[in-house]
Amino acid sequence: MIKLNTNENPYPPSPRVLEALRAALDASVRLYPDPEATALRARVAQVYGIRPDHVLVGNGSDELIALLLRAVIDPGDRVAFPVPTYSLYETMVAAQGGAAVKVPFPDDFALPEGVATARARLTFLCNPNSPSGTLVPLPAIERLARSVDGILVVDEAYVDFSHTNALGLVGKLDNVVVLRTLSKSFSLAGLRIGLAFAVPALLAGLRVVKDSYNVNRLSQVAAEAALSDMPAMEANVARVRRTRAALTAGLERLGFRVLPSEANFVLARRPGEDLAPLAAALAARDILVRHFAVPGLADAFRISVGTDEEIGALLTALGALVGR
Numbered sequence: 001m002i003k004l005n006t007n008e009n010p011y012p013p014s015p016r017v018l019e020a021l022r023a024a025l026d027a028s029v030r031l032y033p034d035p036e037a038t039a040l041r042a043r044v045a046q047v048y049g050i051r052p053d054h055v056l057v058g059n060g061s062d063e064l065i066a067l068l069l070r071a072v073i074d075p076g077d078r079v080a081f082p083v084p085t086y087s088l089y090e091t092m093v094a095a096q097g098g099a100a101v102k103v104p105f106p107d108d109f110a111l112p113e114g115v116a117t118a119r120a121r122l123t124f125l126c127n128p129n130s131p132s133g134t135l136v137p138l139p140a141i142e143r144l145a146r147s148v149d150g151i152l153v154v155d156e157a158y159v160d161f162s163h164t165n166a167l168g169l170v171g172k173l174d175n176v177v178v179l180r181t182l183s184k185s186f187s188l189a190g191l192r193i194g195l196a197f198a199v200p201a202l203l204a205g206l207r208v209v210k211d212s213y214n215v216n217r218l219s220q221v222a223a224e225a226a227l228s229d230m231p232a233m234e235a236n237v238a239r240v241r242r243t244r245a246a247l248t249a250g251l252e253r254l255g256f257r258v259l260p261s262e263a264n265f266v267l268a269r270r271p272g273e274d275l276a277p278l279a280a281a282l283a284a285r286d287i288l289v290r291h292f293a294v295p296g297l298a299d300a301f302r303i304s305v306g307t308d309e310e311i312g313a314l315l316t317a318l319g320a321l322v323g324r
């Protein structure tokens with residue numbers, strides 16, 4: 001099975017992660033984890049040049065998205081985000097009884113004006129965006145943060161595959177939350193580690209609604225080890241970026257339109273053609289890509305950047321199917 005549908009990293013995490021996990025596997029698992037993830041937050045602070053009291057650790061960034069909604073939203077409150085984007089925002093807004101204000105992206109996925117004027121308590125910006133892979137530049141994010149009424153959450157799940165980030169806004173503006181995850185660039189999706197960066201007063205609101213022991217002992221150990229070997233992550237990211245360029249060129253040769261991607265996936269389109277049958281034909285050949293049966297995306301699918309071998313196999317299969 002070639003799995004290119006959920007944006008996992010095709011490469012293993014730093015060997016230090018596995019060493020640290022083995023060393024931590026002892027009778028101490030009878031004890032609860034540190035509810036504050038103190039050692040991990042100290043490492044995060046060191047790596048990102050930010051104070052530990054500006055960091056909250058979550059059980060994946062999905063948990064942090066849920067905590068933000070739980071802490072900030074009352075039933076009926078408006079939550080804005082440009083669409084199409086990460087589908088969990090809409091699901092979690094509905095679960096919390098909020099009112100989703102979905103502002104359509106234009107064809108080039110530039111930030112739509114309507115997000116800033118949506119009068120929302122909470123605004124989500126996935127940057128780079130999924131499933132488009134496109135990036136809103138930092139000055140536009142800062143303008144957005146200054147014009148929204150409430151809190152701006154910049155979800156940077158894929159930012160390590162890009163060339164910029166919004167972490168600098170956290171020290172500058174009190175209404176900005178930056179979310180990161182170790183699931184993608186650090187190859188730790190199975191261990192569920194997310195990071196929220198924001199001013200302490202804002203994070204205090206999230207702590208009120210968080211389970212005390214939200215991040216287990218082994219995940220805290222693994223995350224600390226992963227962050228102590230940045231070159232391993234950076235080497236994997238460099239490999240993914242090289243393969244992303246080859247994937248983009250290969251898809252374009254086959255007649256697909258591909259948006260410039262700053263993430264570990266690309267959105268490939270054949271304008272006007274429903275790509276559900278093509279995605280199904282790939283699945284029949286044991287190659288999984290992500291098709292979204294929603295308006296505006298039916299003629300596209302999202303392909304995660306795998307190894308060179310996986311992407312070679314995908315392009316060969318697609319070549320046979322689309323006849324070029």
Ligand SMILES: Cc1ncc(COP(=O)(O)O)c(C=O)c1O
Nearest residue numbers: 060061062086126157181183194
């Ligand atoms: C934009 C975005 N945010 C957050 C997440 C969730 O990441 P985590 O594994 O840290 O929960 C994903 C996972 O696919 C994502 O695409």
